[in-house]
Amino acid sequence: MIEVAAIVIRNADGHVLTVRKKSSTKYQLPGGKPEKGEALIDAALREVAEEVGLTLDAGSLTELGTFDAPAANEPGEVVVGTIFTCTHTVTNDEPHAAAEIGDTAWVDPANPDRELAHLLRDRVFPALA
8 A cells, every 4th residue: 555645736727737757657646655754734745846846835725535546656556645625726837847757737627638547537536526
C-alpha cells in the first residue's frame, strides 16, 4: 500500500490541474507521499509547491475523502490517497512543471482528454461529480 495526499485545484473553467511524472504516461493530481511524521494536509501542500510551484493556504483546503485504486506507476501496488479540494481558483498560467513533473494539464472532469491514473479517473472525478 502506498499512502499519498493530493489536492484538486481548479481554474475558472472548472477544469482540474493534473500532472504527469517524467517517468509516466498517466496524469494524476499534484501531491505525493508524506514524510515520516508529516500530516497528510502538510504533505499535500508541500508536494504541490514542489511539483507545480503553487503555495496554497491550508485554510483553503477541504478534505474530499480517502480513496484507493491500483497505483499508476508501481505495478501490483495499491495507492490510498487522501484528497483535498482547494477553494482558491488558480489562473492557467500560474502552475508550472517542476521536480519530477514532466507536464501539467488542465482536465475537464466530465470529459477527460488524456490518460489518467486510476485513482483520479475511477475515484476522485466521480466523487467530484
